[in-house]
Amino acid sequence: xxxxxxxxxxxxxxxxxxxxxxxxxxxxxxxxxxxxxxxxxxxxxxxxxxxxxxxxxxxxxxxxxxxxxxxxxxxxxxxxxxxxxxxxxxxxxxxxxxxxxxxxxxxxxxxxxxxxxxxxxxxxxxxxxxxxxxxxxxxxxxxxxxxxxxxxxxxxxxxxxxxxxxxxxxxxxxxxxxxxxxxxxxxxxxxxxxxxxxxxxxxxxxxxxxxxxxxxxxxxxxxxx
Numbered sequence: 380x381x382x383x384x385x386x387x388x389x390x391x392x393x394x395x396x397x398x399x400x401x402x403x404x405x406x407x408x409x410x411x412x413x414x415x416x417x418x419x420x421x422x423x424x425x426x427x428x429x430x431x432x433x434x435x436x437x438x439x440x441x442x443x444x445x446x447x448x449x450x451x452x453x454x455x456x457x458x459x460x461x462x463x464x465x466x467x468x469x470x471x472x473x474x475x476x477x478x479x480x481x482x483x484x485x486x487x488x489x490x491x492x493x494x495x496x497x498x499x500x501x502x503x504x505x506x507x508x509x510x511x512x513x514x515x516x517x518x519x520x521x522x523x524x525x526x527x528x529x530x531x532x533x534x535x536x537x538x539x540x541x542x543x544x545x546x547x548x549x550x551x552x553x554x555x556x557x558x559x560x561x562x563x564x565x566x567x568x569x570x571x572x573x574x575x576x577x578x579x580x581x582x583x584x585x586x587x588x589x590x591x592x593x594x595x596x597x598x599x600x601x602x603x604x
Contacts, residue, residue, distance in 0.1 A: 445459060486512045489552040571585065
């Protein structure tokens with residue numbers, strides 16, 4: 380048995396060992412669609428913080444989850460699955476929605492890009508909105524959409540109240556929006572804001588992360604009438 384194969388088997392064994400506990404499976408199921416802070420996970424799972432910390436440590440050591448510091452409240456971190464880690468394992472049950480509503484603060488970059496990626500991947504309709512809309516879509520987002528051949532309608536940024544309908548699955552792609560909306564958001568994706576840096580690499584990184592998130596959720600979301 381060669382070294383590469385041995386290493387791969389050891390990695391898979393470590394992941395399976397980390398998941399060999401109902402509480403840790405529950406944590407990964409919760410994080411499959413979107414990110415959550417430790418306090419949110421503790422509330423959702425009705426789990427004492429010290430016990431949750433133990434389970435999170437096991438999952439982090441096995442390379443199943445990672446943490447990202449919030450761009451809003453810097454005291455907060457968001458837990459997220461490491462891309463590809465659970466690809467060989469069974470996924471959580473499918474869910475349904477009439478439409479997907481992507482939300483960020485300004486509705487000038489990430490939410491528009493997420494909606495464009497979603498339209499390419501799914502027949503479930505998608506729109507975007509902001510909690511504090513900017514005056515226009517950021518030029519960096521328009522350029523990134525062009526580089527990745529994403530149709531990006533030149534819509535003005537809109538407030539969440541103008542766009543949201545009953546039956547929408549609200550997905551926040553901005554930490555500030557998530558922290559403002561709280562439980563109004565069904566799913567959170569902690570994606571770094573490319574606008575402050577403003578360079579093509581930052582926008583391309585946002586597109587890459589959003590694309591991975593969309594590809595993971597889209598096959599498990601069915602349209603409802």
